[in-house]
Amino acid sequence: MSWSLALTANLEVSLAGFSERLKAAHIPHRISEARGEQQVWVADEPTAALVRELYQAFLANPDPGFTAVNAISKPISQPLWQKLRRFPAVITILLLTLAVALWTQLGTSLAAVAQLSFNAIIFEGDEAYLVSLAYSLEQGQWWRLITPMLLHFGWLHLAMNSLWFWELGRRIELHQGSWFVLVFTLVGALVSNVSQFWFSGPALFGGLSGVLYALLGFCWIYQRINPVAAYNLPKGVVGMMLVWLVLCLVGVVSAMGFGQIANAAHVSGLVLGCVAGAVMGVLNKLKVSE
Incomplete structure (x- = not known):
């Protein structure tokens, strides 16, 4: 299989505790040495991104009671924009x-809602009527299948x-x-x-x-x-x-x-x-x- 490099660490750093956390979280990984450093490899890049987050949490709180499974809900302190940019x-x-x-x-403007509703809406005076879906699709309004x-x-x-x-x-x-x-x-x-x-x-x-x-x-x-x-x-x-x-x-x-x-x-x-x-x-x- 093709492995993705999640992170590197100096040789003097013990990754044993962190490896145990990854095992507890059921994250397959392997640790190797190359060019005078330790390398942590995982299955794919999304998992690598998660492992990097968990490692930062591990460094911030090496308490054995702080498990990798809980780390995702206890992120390390970092600027809000850095957190948000990870989830575009x-x-x-x-x-x-x-x-x-x-x-x-918030749905009170019926004229605006009518532009995105599943069925189009037509207005006749004080009355409003739902238009058939077939007619809307014939008019090319395919977005209505999604926008509700x-x-x-x-x-x-x-x-x-x-x-x-x-x-x-x-x-x-x-x-x-x-x-x-x-x-x-x-x-x-x-x-x-x-x-x-x-x-x-x-x-x-x-x-x-x-x-x-x-x-x-x-x-x-x-x-x-x-x-x-x-x-x-x-x-x-x-x-x-x-x-x-x-x-x-x-x-x-x-x-x-x-x-x-x-x-x-x-x-x-x-x-x-x-x-x-x-x-x-x-x-x-x-x-x-x-």
Whole structure:
């Protein structure tokens, strides 16, 4: 297999403790000596980036109780812009989502929402009507298959989705790369939006939650097949999200006053994420074992 160089260290530096942390995090690696220095090699560049972060955390806190698995949630102190530049895909999507929220006035400007909704909207006086999807596609408005993910209705809706996208998206971008996150987000939006339309018919819906369940499913199943530190979610996160999904499906959340829930988008997103996580987990596990 082709190995990627993660970091180098002087010969007098003991990497034994750090190697144990990598083993505990299920990160395959090897340490060699060349040109008077130690070299830590891993399977690919995304993993190398994670190992570099974990090594900095190791140097900042060599306490044996501070494990590599927890290091991703305890990053070393560094300027905010340096942290953000490591996740260009996640930051770009979040900024675009925020811009759309401001433009649509959090969904209260129906004229702005109509430009990005799954079904186009026409206005006749005080009345508004949803246009058929077929007509919109005939007009070349293919963006409508994706853009509902950018629509949010209220600050709570926006804040919760943005926080979860940051938490899950950055983990995947760290390990799989920026292009993977971007493409997977678009595919997740497409699958969840089309599923919701197929299930509910013409309706006004939006939000990143379908994509979030795709990201959650990816991390969950990938970690079970090919454990890596990046996808080791805090205990209870998967269970909480699945319980929330069930509460939405049985109507409890809507009864609590949270409005109509796009259940088909959530379920289809989760299924997509689980399948993608299984495929990528198996492929990367086979790659490392070669």
